[in-house]
Amino acid sequence: QSVLTQPPSVSAAPGQRVTISCSGSSSNIGVQGVSWYQQLPGTPPKLLIYETNKRPSGIPDRFSGSKSGTSATLGITGLQTGDEADYYCGTWDTRLNTIIFGGGTKLTVL
Amino acid sequence: QVQLQGSGPGLVGPSETLSLTCAVSGYSINIAYCWGWIRQPPGGGLEWIGSSCYDGPIFYNPSLKSRLTMSVDTSQNQFSLDLRSVTAADTAVYYCARTSRGLGSYTDYWDQGTLVTVSS
Numbered sequence: 001q002s003v004l005t006q007p008p009s010v011s012a013a014p015g016q017r018v019t020i021s022c023s024g025s026s027s028n029i030g031v032q033g034v035s036w037y038q039q040l041p042g043t044p045p046k047l048l049i050y051e052t053n054k055r056p057s058g059i060p061d062r063f064s065g066s067k068s069g070t071s072a073t074l075g076i077t078g079l080q081t082g083d084e085a086d087y088y089c090g091t092w093d094t095r096l097n098t099i100i101f102g103g104g105t106k107l108t109v110l
Numbered sequence: 111q112v113q114l115q116g117s118g119p120g121l122v123g124p125s126e127t128l129s130l131t132c133a134v135s136g137y138s139i140n141i142a143y144c145w146g147w148i149r150q151p152p153g154g155g156l157e158w159i160g161s162s163c164y165d166g167p168i169f170y171n172p173s174l175k176s177r178l179t180m181s182v183d184t185s186q187n188q189f190s191l192d193l194r195s196v197t198a199a200d201t202a203v204y205y206c207a208r209t210s211r212g213l214g215s216y217t218d219y220w221d222q223g224t225l226v227t228v229s230s
Contacts, residue, residue: 002155033214037156044223045156045207090141092215096169099148099158099198099215 003028004102011108016079020105022089028100032091034072034109035103036065036083039086039104047069048087074109112136114221116206124207125137126191130224133186140164140184141165144209147180147191148217157202161209181187195227 005023020021022034034052038044047056049065052072064075068075089102118130130147139145145167146161160170162182177207179192193200203223210216 013171022204035214035216037217044220045217046220047218050210050218051213052226056218063187090156090214090216096172097169099161099209099217101158104155 001062001102002094003100004091006087006089006099006102006105007108008103010110011110012079013081013110014081017075017077018079019076020087020089020107022073022074022102024070024072024091024100025093026093028093029072031071031094034063034065034067035090036063036072036074037088037090038083039088041085044086052057056092079109081109083107112208112219114206114208114219116204116221116224117205118224118226119178120225120227122196122200122226123230124228125195127194128191128200128204128228129225130191130204130206131188132190132221132225133188135187137208138184139182139187139189140157142211143213144169144215145163145182145189146207148207148220149206150205150223151199151202155200159191159193159204161213161215165211198228200226201228202226 036049039045053065144161145162147159177194182189208219
């Protein structure tokens with residue numbers, strides 16, 4: 001059971017917008033930056049968002065991140081079939097002294 | 111361009127030691143960042159194993175700490191993992207990765223992963 005809670009799955013139509021939530025606590029999301037990763041089948045995770053709302057070079061602005069209190073959200077606009085993947089949130093937990101990840105959310109583009 | 115290349119046996123027997131090495135190119139591991147391991151069991155999620163940071167500290171996942179040793183060889187620009195007394199539960203894809211020091215510890219570079227199966 002993951003310390004960070006994500007919905008197991010979300011779905012939306014091409015061109016639409018979808019959000020993925022990541023719920024944590026005061027010892028992790030509440031006090032640390034959050035990162036988001038996209039994992040396509042058979043490939044390593046790819047960093048999409050770091051420090052809660054920053055995008056690495058090459059990541060389109062269709063991907064965005066935000067945080068409120070102890071929860072974080074990944075937003076994806078203009079959905080494409082190529083966005084079908086598993087998405088993970090991650091951060092540092094100051095009480096456990098570990099890097100923690102959410103259980104992952106499978107995005108289906110209908 | 112930062113590149114990581116993990117290597118090690120794909121099959122380890124129960125109760126034996128799993129040993130992996132990660133060679134880094136395009137960046138000196140003693141300049142900045144933390145360098146470590148994350149694993150993913152088949153069909154499962156991500157689990158952080160541990161990280162060794164450029165300025166010395168080594169952080170281990172408490173759930174694995176008693177079986178884990180990580181080391182760094184700055185002369186070869188590589189780092190290693192030893193996980194002792196493995197069981198079938200340790201079967202996973204093992205990624206070596208670069209992680210930020212602080213700032214929520216985001217991971218920006220990953221290798222392609224090494225599938226390690228624990229079986230007799």
